[in-house]
Amino acid sequence: MGKHFISRYLYIFYCFVFILHIINVFLESETMNDTIGWFALVMLVVSFAGASRLFKILGMAFLFVGGTVYLTAGQSIIAIPSLFTSNMSLLVLLSMLPWMNSVVKSGRFDKSLNSLLHVNAKDLGSLYPRSSAITLTLASFLNLSAATISQDVLKEQLQTLKKDVRDSFIGTSTLRGYTLALLWSPLEILLAVTIFTTGVGYVSLLPWLLLIAGITFLLDSLWGRFYYRKYNYRLDREVNIDKKALIKKIAHLLLALILFLVLVIAIGNNLNLDFIFTVTILIFPFSLVWSIVMKRFKSFWTIGWRTWIEKTNTMQNFVVLFLSLAFFANSINDTPFLLFIQQPIIALAEYPFIIFVIIQLIFIGLSMFGVHPIATIGMLSGIVAVLIELMNPLSLAIVMITSAIATLTVGSYGLVVQLTSNNTGQSPYRITLNNLPYALIFGGIGSFVGYILL
Template sequence: MKQHPIFRYLYIFYSFVFVIHIVNVFIESDNLNYILGILALIMLAVSFAGASRLFKILGSAFILIGSVVFAASGQSIETIPALLTSNMSLLTLLAMLPWMNSVVRSGRFDQSLNNLLKVNVSDLGKLYPRSSITTLTLASFLNLSAATISQDVLKENLRPLDKKLRDSFIATATLRGYSLALLWSPLEILLAVSIFTTGVDYVSLLPWLLMIAAITFILDSIWGRFHYKKYAYENTNKQSINMKEMIKKIVHLLVALVLFLSLVISLGNLFNLDFIFTVTILIFPFAFIWSLIMKRRRSFWTIGWNTWKAKTNTMQNFIVLFISLAFFANSIDGTPFLDFIQQPILAFSDYPIVIFVMIQLIFIFMSMFGIHPIATIGILSGGIATLLEFMNPVSIAIVLVTSSIATLTVGTYGLVVQLTAVNTGQNPYRITINNLLYSLFFGGIGTVVAYFLL
C-alpha cells in the first residue's frame, strides 16, 4: 500500500489539516477543533499503513491503553475527536522544518563548513574538536543531514586508517557534536516536546541549555584531544581554504541563528504566542527572506519544494505516534490510572536527585530497545504532571531535554545511530557502547544543573 501513487500526494491532505490548525490557533473555535479532531482520526488511519513496524506497535499500545481507560471513564464516544488535537502543533512544526534545511543548503553553507574537515592536521586529536564543532554548527540548521554530511567527508579523509579506529572516530565526533546542537536549537522537536510538556518558556531554558552544551563540548573535546592524539594523521585530500571566507560563512550562520531566535522570542511575547507555534509560522518567511538576501531564491524553491514534499509525504511515523499519544494522554488525565503512574514518583518526592537519575536511565534504557524519546516522554507524561506540582518546571524541562537528546548517541535502533551504522559499515551496538559513557555524562550534567535550580 505504501507504493500506491496516492501516497505521493499525502502532503496535500496533511498540509490542509495543518493550515486548519494554524487558523484555529488564532480564532480558537471549538467547532473547528472538533472538525480538526475528525481529520486527525482520518490522518491516523491513513498514516498507519505507511508507518514502520515499531511505530505501529507504539501507536497501537497508546490507543489500546487509552481506549480501555476511556471506556472505564464512561465518557461519550463523541468526545474522542476533541482528544486527538493536542499534539497538532508539534506535527505542524515537523512539516515546516525542511524549509530551514533548504535555505542553508541553497546558500551552500554545508559545503563551505565541511571544507574545514579537509584541512590537514598532524593527528586525530586535533581533528576531533574540529569535526565535532563542524557537525554542531551544521546541525543547528540541518538537523539529521548534518551528521551524514560530516560523516561522508570524514569517511573519505580517514580512508587510509584502520577501519575500527576510523569508525570509532566518526561515531564519537559526529554524533556527539550533533547532540550538542540539538540540545538548544529552536528547530529540534525533542526540545519543543519538552517545552510543550512542562510549559516553560524557551527564554528561561536557553541560558542553561547553552551552558550545559558548552561544558559538555569542552570536556568532550579535551577527552577527544587526548584519546586520539596518539594516532598520526595525514590527509591525502588536503586542500587550501580561504579562512577569511570561511569565517564570513560561520558569522553569517551565527547572525542568522541569533536573528531567528530574537524574532521567535519577540513575536511570541508581542502576540502572546507559545514557542512551538511561533517557530512554526516564522520558519518559512524567515527562510524565504534569507534566500532573497543571499540571491538564492531559485535554488531555495527548487531544493525546498522537493524536500518539503518528500518529508511531508513520509511523516506517517510521527503522525501515528503523536495522535495516538494525544489520545492516550488525554484519556488518562484525571483517572485512577494516572494515580497508579504517580505513586512511584511520589514515593521519592523528597529525593529529587533520585527521580532525575531514574528519568535519565529510563530514557537510555528505552532507547536501546527502539523506543523513541518522544514516546518515552509520553509514557512519563502522567508522572511529569505530578512533578510539576512540587518541583521547578525549568528543572524538569532540563532533565527531559538532556536525557532525551543524550539518547540520540546511544539509541541502537534510533535513526541517527542506524544511519551512522550504514554509513560506516559497523554494528549499531558498537556505536552504542562507544557513546554510552558520554550519554550518561551528558545527561548527568543536565541532572546536576537541574538539581541546583530546584
C-alpha cells in the same frame, strides 16, 4: 496502485489539516477543533499503513491503553476526536523544518563549513574538537543532514586509517556534536515536545541549555584530544582554504541563527503565542527572505519544494506516534490510572536527584529497545504533571531534554545511529557501546544543573 497514489499525494491532505490547525490557533473555535479531530482520525488511519512496525506497535499500545481507560471512566464517545488534536502543533512544526534545511543548503553553508575538515591536523586528537564543532554548527540548521554530511567528508579523509579507528572516530565526534546542537536549537522537535509537556518557556531554558552544551563540549573535546592523539594521519593532498571567505560564511550563519531566535522571542511575546507555534509560522517566511537576501531564491525554492513534499509524504511514523500519544495523554487525565502510575514518584518526592537519575535511565534504557524519546516523554507525561507541582518545572524540563537528546547517541535502533551504522559499516551496538559513557555523563550534567536550580 491506489496505495502508491495516496502516499505520493499525502502531503496535500496533511497540509490541508495543518492549515486548518494554524487558523484555529487564532480563532480558538471548539467547533473547528472537533472538525480537526475528525480529520486527525482520518490522518491516523491513512498513515498507519505507511508507518514502520515499531511505530505501529507504539501507536496501538497508546490507543489501546488510552481507549480502555477512557471508556472505563464513563466518558462520552462523541468527544473522542477532540482528544487527538493536542499534538497537532508538533506535526505542523515537523512539516516546516525542511524549509530551513533547504535555505542553508542553497547558501552552500554546509560545503563551506565542511571544507574545514580537509585542513591538515597533526593527529586525530586535534581533528576531534574541529569535527565535533563543525557538526554542531551545521546541525543547528540542518539537523540529521549535518551528521551524514560530516561523516561522508571524514570517511573520505580518513581512508588511510584502520577501519576500527576510523569508525570509532566518526561515530563519536559526529554524533556527539550533533546532539549538542539539538539540545538548544529552536528547530529541534524533542526540545519542542519537552517545552510543550512541561510548559517552561524557551527563553528560561536557553541559557542553561547553552551552559550544559558548553560544559559537555569542553569535556568531550578534552577526552577526544587525549584519546585520539596517538593516531597520526596525513592527507594525500594539500588543501588551500580561503579563510576570509570561510569566516564570513560562519559569521553569516551565526547572525542568521541569532536573528531567528530574536524574532521567535519578540513575536511570541508581542502576539502572546507559544514557542512551538511561533517557530512554526516563522520558519518559511524567514527562510524565504533569507534566500532572497542571499540571491539564492531559485535554488532555495527548487530544493525546498522537492524536500518538503518528500518529507511531508513520509511523516507517517510521527503522525501515528503524535496522534495516538495525544489521545493517550488526554484519556488518562483525572483518572485512577493516572494516580496509579504517579504513586511511586510521589513516594520519592523528597529525593529529587534520585528521580532525575531514574528519568535519565528510563530514557536511555528504552532507547536501546527502539523506543523513540518522544514516546518516552509521552509515557512520562502523567508523572510530569505531578512532578511540576512538587519541584521547579525548569529543573524538570532540563533533565527531560538532556536525557532525551542523550539517547540519540545510544539508541541502537534510532535513526541517527542506524544512518551512522550504514555510512561506516559498523554495528549499531558498537556505536551504542562507544557512546554510552558520553550519554550517561551528558544526562548526568543535566541532572546536576537541574538539581542546583530546584
